[in-house]
Amino acid sequence: MQVIQFKFDNERPIYLQLVEQLRVAIVSGAYAAGSRLPSVRELAVMAKVNPNTMQKALTELESDRLIFTERTNGKFVTNDQRLLDKIKTELASDLVQKYTSDMAKIGITYADSIKYLKQLGGQ
Amino acid sequence: MQVIQFKFDNERPIYLQLVEQLRVAIVSGAYAAGSRLPSVRELAVMAKVNPNTMQKALTELESDRLIFTERTNGKFVTNDQRLLDKIKTELASDLVQKYTSDMAKIGITYADSIKYLKQLGGQ
Amino acid sequence: MQVIQFKFDNERPIYLQLVEQLRVAIVSGAYAAGSRLPSVRELAVMAKVNPNTMQKALTELESDRLIFTERTNGKFVTNDQRLLDKIKTELASDLVQKYTSDMAKIGITYADSIKYLKQLGGQ
Amino acid sequence: MQVIQFKFDNERPIYLQLVEQLRVAIVSGAYAAGSRLPSVRELAVMAKVNPNTMQKALTELESDRLIFTERTNGKFVTNDQRLLDKIKTELASDLVQKYTSDMAKIGITYADSIKYLKQLGGQ
DNA sequence: GTGGTCTAGACCACT
DNA sequence: GTGGTCTAGACCACG
Numbered sequence: 001m002q003v004i005q006f007k008f009d010n011e012r013p014i015y016l017q018l019v020e021q022l023r024v025a026i027v028s029g030a031y032a033a034g035s036r037l038p039s040v041r042e043l044a045v046m047a048k049v050n051p052n053t054m055q056k057a058l059t060e061l062e063s064d065r066l067i068f069t070e071r072t073n074g075k076f077v078t079n080d081q082r083l084l085d086k087i088k089t090e091l092a093s094d095l096v097q098k099y100t101s102d103m104a105k106i107g108i109t110y111a112d113s114i115k116y117l118k119q120l121g122g123q
Numbered sequence: 124m125q126v127i128q129f130k131f132d133n134e135r136p137i138y139l140q141l142v143e144q145l146r147v148a149i150v151s152g153a154y155a156a157g158s159r160l161p162s163v164r165e166l167a168v169m170a171k172v173n174p175n176t177m178q179k180a181l182t183e184l185e186s187d188r189l190i191f192t193e194r195t196n197g198k199f200v201t202n203d204q205r206l207l208d209k210i211k212t213e214l215a216s217d218l219v220q221k222y223t224s225d226m227a228k229i230g231i232t233y234a235d236s237i238k239y240l241k242q243l244g245g246q
Numbered sequence: 247m248q249v250i251q252f253k254f255d256n257e258r259p260i261y262l263q264l265v266e267q268l269r270v271a272i273v274s275g276a277y278a279a280g281s282r283l284p285s286v287r288e289l290a291v292m293a294k295v296n297p298n299t300m301q302k303a304l305t306e307l308e309s310d311r312l313i314f315t316e317r318t319n320g321k322f323v324t325n326d327q328r329l330l331d332k333i334k335t336e337l338a339s340d341l342v343q344k345y346t347s348d349m350a351k352i353g354i355t356y357a358d359s360i361k362y363l364k365q366l367g368g369q
Numbered sequence: 370m371q372v373i374q375f376k377f378d379n380e381r382p383i384y385l386q387l388v389e390q391l392r393v394a395i396v397s398g399a400y401a402a403g404s405r406l407p408s409v410r411e412l413a414v415m416a417k418v419n420p421n422t423m424q425k426a427l428t429e430l431e432s433d434r435l436i437f438t439e440r441t442n443g444k445f446v447t448n449d450q451r452l453l454d455k456i457k458t459e460l461a462s463d464l465v466q467k468y469t470s471d472m473a474k475i476g477i478t479y480a481d482s483i484k485y486l487k488q489l490g491g492q
Numbered sequence: 493g494t495g496g497t498c499t500a501g502a503c504c505a506c507t
Numbered sequence: 508g509t510g511g512t513c514t515a516g517a518c519c520a521c522g
Binding site for chain 1: 511512513514515520521522
């Protein structure tokens with residue numbers, strides 16, 4: 001069973017942070033396409049949250065079709081690779097936005113933010 | 124007087140978060156090189172923190188030479204453009220680290236993180 | 247032997263629900279006019295109810311003349327086609343009432359409920 | 370405050386039945402477009418369910434955009450008349466399906482189900 | 493064992 | 508007062 005380290009801040013609802021972190025785990029392949037997730041109760045223990053809170057997060061992911069449920073059997077990561085790629089691109093887009101936005105805040109243009117990435121990232 | 128929006132989370136000491144946000148304000152030019160900062164009390168009001176907390180943050184910035192104090196006259200942003208550039212580069216480096224690290228978490232390589240930046244940032 | 251799927255809710259007496267579902271089976275021709283019904287015990291097994299409960303339902307149908315008993319031989323569906331048609335019309339009337347009533351609940355007039363039936367039913 | 374009579378069976382989750390009945394109330398205009406709904410707590414009292422259960426139902430309706438929330442002010446029916454019409458047509462379609470399906474069960478064709486509606490509905 | 497539902501009760505931020 | 512979140516604990520169906 002793939003164990004994940006969950007971390008939370010007190011700013012936003014825990015269940016939303018669970019959604020985000022689970023989404024990353026799925027998109028990154030830590031929970032592979034088609035594989036069975038740990039049970040709701042196990043995930044709740046890992047994250048040190050109430051099972052209901054974890055359930056709420058998983059319901060969100062299911063409404064996005066990222067996971068699906070087999071009754072009495074467990075929850076599984078989708079097999080829809082196109083969906084996984086789509087979500088991955090969305091997450092990447094969010095990170096790019098955050099990066100360019102934060103760079104802009106310290107007065108670095110988009111063009112320069114590319115230069116910095118090429119220079120500093122090579123360390 | 125240049126007004127800044129301060130925001131905090133409850134995870135880390137407030138004064139450290141003040142240091143970070145003031146550093147960004149200085150490096151970005153919101154508080155220009157050589158200009159006079161608002162008074163400690165004014166800054167404390169802006170940030171809705173105790174003046175002592177703001178004082179501690181400013182002391183921290185002063186020990187980095189980012190600001191200096193003129194007795195009875197106030198605190199000023201450094202005129203040392205090389206220092207400002209150095210700090211700016213450090214901050215940029217942190218953001219690059221964060222960006223590549225987050226991209227890696229969702230399974231995107233350094234090389235691809237450059238491609239994404241070029242593609243998505245151009246939107 | 248014609249097998250029927252019985253389904254119950256816990257709101258109303260089981261025997262009444264049996265009556266309804268058997269009446270439908272007869273009127274629809276699933277149990278044809280003049281044909282022999284499965285034995286009470288067989289019907290009870292199908293419906294997963296106590297034979298006494300099934301017996302009570304059949305007595306009800308018999309008082310409506312929809313079925314009749316041949317001593318030692320079993321129970322048979324009536325041959326009275328006019329009666330079958332009458333019951334069928336009654337059931338149809340109930341369904342019409344339910345349909346128009348439900349449509350009214352969502353704010354659709356009788357006239358419009360006809361239009362909807364013509365439009366949507368043609369799908 | 371518009372009071373609604375809620376009724377439940379034990380077959381399906383209460384929150385889903387709440388969703389259905391609230392949807393009908395909205396589409397029918399019992400809760401008019403743009404109007405404020407009773408508070409979650411009031412609705413919970415009306416339906417004799419736990420506030421959390423009502424909250425869950427309302428969350429479903431909100432994800433369908435049928436209602437929206439104004440923080441600290443309450444929940445409101447959407448103003449999107451096109452959406453309301455769309456949902457209304459969906460509900461009508463379901464009722465048509467149910468009607469024709471039930472009529473078919475008692476051996477009445479689609480064409481005859483129209484005749485019955487015209488004859489019997491005129492009562 | 494699995495997921496799903498429901499209740500009771502608490503606490504929060506916001507106005 | 509409003510909606511929203513979270514926990515604890517219980518019970519259910521399913522296999």
